[in-house]
Amino acid sequence: MSLSTPVSEIPDIVISRLPIYLRTxxxxxxxxxxxxxxxxxxxxxxLSSAQIRKxxxxxxxxxxxxxxxNVAYLCTQLEKILKVDCIWPxxxxxxxxxxxxxxxxxxxxxxxxxxxxxxxxxxxxxGSQIGAVIVEGLDAMPAxxxxxxxxxxxxxxxxxxxxxxxxxxxxxxxxxxxxYAPIKLTVxxxxxxxxxxxxxxxxxxTFYLEKACVND
Amino acid sequence: MSLSTPVSEIPDIVISRLPIYLRTxxxxxxxxxxxxxxxxxxxxxxLSSAQIRKxxxxxxxxxxxxxxxNVAYLCTQLEKILKVDCIWPxxxxxxxxxxxxxxxxxxxxxxxxxxxxxxxxxxxxxGSQIGAVIVEGLDAMPAxxxxxxxxxxxxxxxxxxxxxxxxxxxxxxxxxxxxYAPIKLTVxxxxxxxxxxxxxxxxxxTFYLEKACVND
DNA sequence: TAGATTGTTAATCGATTAACAATC
DNA sequence: TAGATTGTTAATCGATTAACAATC
Numbered sequence: 001m002s003l004s005t006p007v008s009e010i011p012d013i014v015i016s017r018l019p020i021y022l023r024t025x026x027x028x029x030x031x032x033x034x035x036x037x038x039x040x041x042x043x044x045x046x047l048s049s050a051q052i053r054k055x056x057x058x059x060x061x062x063x064x065x066x067x068x069x070n071v072a073y074l075c076t077q078l079e080k081i082l083k084v085d086c087i088w089p090x091x092x093x094x095x096x097x098x099x100x101x102x103x104x105x106x107x108x109x110x111x112x113x114x115x116x117x118x119x120x121x122x123x124x125x126x127g128s129q130i131g132a133v134i135v136e137g138l139d140a141m142p143a144x145x146x147x148x149x150x151x152x153x154x155x156x157x158x159x160x161x162x163x164x165x166x167x168x169x170x171x172x173x174x175x176x177x178x179x180y181a182p183i184k185l186t187v188x189x190x191x192x193x194x195x196x197x198x199x200x201x202x203x204x205x206t207f208y209l210e211k212a213c214v215n216d
Numbered sequence: 217m218s219l220s221t222p223v224s225e226i227p228d229i230v231i232s233r234l235p236i237y238l239r240t241x242x243x244x245x246x247x248x249x250x251x252x253x254x255x256x257x258x259x260x261x262x263l264s265s266a267q268i269r270k271x272x273x274x275x276x277x278x279x280x281x282x283x284x285x286n287v288a289y290l291c292t293q294l295e296k297i298l299k300v301d302c303i304w305p306x307x308x309x310x311x312x313x314x315x316x317x318x319x320x321x322x323x324x325x326x327x328x329x330x331x332x333x334x335x336x337x338x339x340x341x342x343g344s345q346i347g348a349v350i351v352e353g354l355d356a357m358p359a360x361x362x363x364x365x366x367x368x369x370x371x372x373x374x375x376x377x378x379x380x381x382x383x384x385x386x387x388x389x390x391x392x393x394x395x396y397a398p399i400k401l402t403v404x405x406x407x408x409x410x411x412x413x414x415x416x417x418x419x420x421x422t423f424y425l426e427k428a429c430v431n432d
Numbered sequence: 433t434a435g436a437t438t439g440t441t442a443a444t445c446g447a448t449t450a451a452c453a454a455t456c
Numbered sequence: 457t458a459g460a461t462t463g464t465t466a467a468t469c470g471a472t473t474a475a476c477a478a479t480c
Binding site for chain 2: 436437438
């Protein structure tokens with residue numbers, strides 16, 4: 001019989017809300033708010049105050065009865081819980097328009113991430129500078145991942161290349177993937193994959209819209 | 217007492233899976249698969265076969281016992297349900313790197329969407345061509361939305377401008393917004409808003425990663 | 433026919449909410 | 457103190473799953 005207690009098993013859906021809470025708290029902080037409440041946060045986010053208190057309760061007690069939460073302190077705590085109280089190196093594969101947009105975006109660092117390498121197989125792109133880095137060939141990727149101890153990668157290549165790139169990234173030691181290609185990647189179950197596909201959002205919207213579109 | 221029966225109330229979480237099903241069915245179709253089953257779809261998507269059958273059952277009976285689903289037929293049905301059996305015009309605000317990437321992407325049309333206008337207030341961008349359209353000033357936006365009967369808009373401007381842009385879009389008659397700025401928009405409850413923020417995904421990932429990042 | 437798979441029901445599981453004692 | 461708000465419990469709500477009759 002193992003002496004260790006089972007992991008307290010915080011629901012993933014709770015984890016998925018923490019970055020949203022953090023983003024809102026950071027905003028309140030820049031607006032010089034010193035304290036907030038579960039009710040105020042709920043109103044800002046369209047959630048119930050009960051849900052916000054319940055979510056926080058999985059990690060500790062961060063508030064004071066009658067007063068609410070200290071904004072700066074709660075920010076710090078959420079950053080620790082999410083492990084974004086530091087800067088994570090991120091590898092980007094794909095130096096097309098999307099890769100360019102991602103590598104040029106200045107909003108990552110203040111939220112805990114830095115794109116430390118951009119890789120592409122197009123000879124026309126290799127050697128060019130985007131953002132703060134020089135585009136390198138895919139063959140240079142594994143060494144870069146190892147040197148930077150990089151665990152996160154972004155896939156911004158066409159759908160036809162995405163699965164192959166994912167396999168190269170996993171082989172090189174990447175643990176989490178953010179995939180912009182509109183396909184489901186097949187990777188070992190230990191690898192976390194998240195997806196961004198604007199068409200999925202569009203098609204969700206159209207269900208609720210009145211149909212008034214051009215025939216094709 | 218009203219004679220109308222209550223709307224059958226299909227859960228939004230079911231709707232949110234339909235575009236994923238459609239994407240996978242389209243893939244099977246290009247791979248010349250003629251039939252599939254809830255079990256096969258489930259395996260491809262990491263869902264249970266029961267969930268897939270349950271989801272479909274909200275909309276009708278699309279399969280045959282013993283045989284499964286005709287891929288082409290199920291595609292057509294899902295396209296009708298989601299109302300993407302046509303092309304929806306989409307307005308894009310923001311002609312930075314991200315706007316450029318979106319306007320240049322060739323994958324929208326085959327999935328039911330076309331960017332018919334790009335708007336920005338930067339004089340250096342107005343008049344330049346990206347994708348198939350010419351960037352226009354924001355003042356030209358309301359008329360374009362009216363002329364195209366456009367109900368969907370994408371916000372790809374900096375966070376500081378996003379709320380103001382959202383208000384202009386809503387005033388011009390837009391019904392659904394896809395927001396790439398990392399903020400929560402405040403809009404009337406009749407307006408649907410969806411968000412894309414890669415940092416939210418990164419911060420979700422880091423919770424599960426071993427911490428090994430650079431101090432800042 | 434025998435095998436396979438659907439559509440649907442009922443059971444289970446998990447997430448959200450309401451309520452309130454504790455307490456700042 | 458009186459008012460406000462937390463953290464937590466129990467109740468409610470809703471989504472997923474298991475099971476199976478129907479049937480191709």
